Amino acid sequence: MIINHQNSHLIFPFTAIVGQEEMKLSLILNVIDPKIGGVVIMGDRGTGKSTTVRALIDLLPEITVVSDDPFNSDPQDIDNMSYFVHEKIKKNESISTSKKKISMINLPLGATEDRICGTIDLEKALTEGIKAFEPGLLANANRGILYIDEVNLLDDHLVDILLDAAASGWNTVEREGISINHPARFILIGSGNPEEGELRPQLLDRFGLHAKIGTVKDPEIRVHIVGQRAEFDESPLLFRKKYEKKQKQLADSILYARDNLDKVKINLDLKKNISKVCSELKIDGLRGDIVINRTAKALTCFEKRTQVTSNDIFRVIFLCLRHRLKKDPFETIDSGKQVYEAFKKIFN
Known part of the structure; x- marks a missing residue:
């Protein structure tokens, strides 16, 4: 599932979220430097983990992509282009580009390895002599964010695949001697409730950051949060309008930091x-x-x-x-x- 930016008016504003500073800072820093390695967010149920992650999409900057490339290839980054774009370059075909918001891909718990990695149509490859590849979620997530709610309930084998791709920046699919690889550089965000089981230490270590969040204890803050939620549910557009200025300021700060990190x-x-x-x-x-x-x-x-x-x-x-x-x-x-x-x- 790709979260659609056109429906962002239905998403709770990031700057309206009260508390949970550790989680918010971890997310912001990963957007600034994706090479940090993602973040795993662990905490009680109902503490706004999913709400905060989804609120992040409003703040994501635009990137330049090759227009008809399913892997969101960067036209300026030759080393990390997909085979699809490389073939066009070899044939001296023109490459059109466009701007798009960084995508956030939501990985469902029931996803299979084929759905995540993509599949090769073996029959087409053998009969027509071409590599017929159906891209998976890792292709969609290239240069974006891959979010897994309840990551601690995801099969360890699948978590291994995701972490390997995130670490190497490439996804490889092999079937019957046919191999396809494509760029898969993404920010991996996982959230979960530790009462339902922790991730293995070997997997935890692969996440750049670990944010702990807890239930707010202060009664006044709890009342404020409940009131905010009721106000948003009643009129999302009106509520979001109140935070437009703060949202833009934060988005501009993130964009500035991404552009000036090397300084x-x-x-x-x-x-x-x-x-x-x-x-x-x-x-x-x-x-x-x-x-x-x-x-x-x-x-x-x-x-x-x-x-x-x-x-x-x-x-x-x-x-x-x-x-x-x-x-x-x-x-x-x-x-x-x-x-x-x-x-x-x-x-x-």
Whole structure:
């Protein structure tokens, strides 16, 4: 399912969402730098996980695509074009381009591997000598967002496929010796309720960020949220009009950050301290180090600054490391105390 931007007037505005700052920041930073690696959002039922993710589509910038390409290829990025576009270039055919909003693809829990990856029409390929490929959700999600609600209930095999594609940026489909591959660079967003089961640590580690959300306890805020929802349900267009200015300001800030991310610098001492924290916490591999660097730079650029500070790192390090900590299998994900103590020790 592709969420249609023409029906965005029915979607709750992102800037109207009260609280859940951790989740909102994680989503924004991933849109600014998709190489952060996505986010898994875990929390109680009814805490606005799906509402917030779907509200994100209003803020997504436009991208340039090859008009008739089902893979949303970037006409300026030769290394990541689909075979469809490469064939046109070889034949010296003209390539038309168009602008479109970044797509958000919703992956249903019952989706099969063929629906996700796409299928090869073997009979057509053998009889007509062409690679007849029916694109799947990964093709639709290229250069966009792939959202899985209740990701912890999705079959581990399918989650592995999604994470492999997200990490490599390519999807490969093979059948009877015939192979097709196409670009599949997307932001993977998963949400779920931890009471229904956690993701395996190996899968959790593959998500760039981990956002924890909980039920709002303050009665006044709860009343405010209920009132907002009632107001939106009664008149979505009128409610959205109240937030038009804030929505545009936030969308402009995201676009600015995407365009200026390469101007942000992080000095060597901060990089060393990041790696020292990861080492102190016995984080496996280097993914934690890389994600902290990227996320801190995205935050810095979002706030229209060019130099990462230790405070920027402090604000994102919990999102980057809490799901990578070694823990007792009977414990829940660390509340952040271990990360805080390591940060305080290394960064003084």
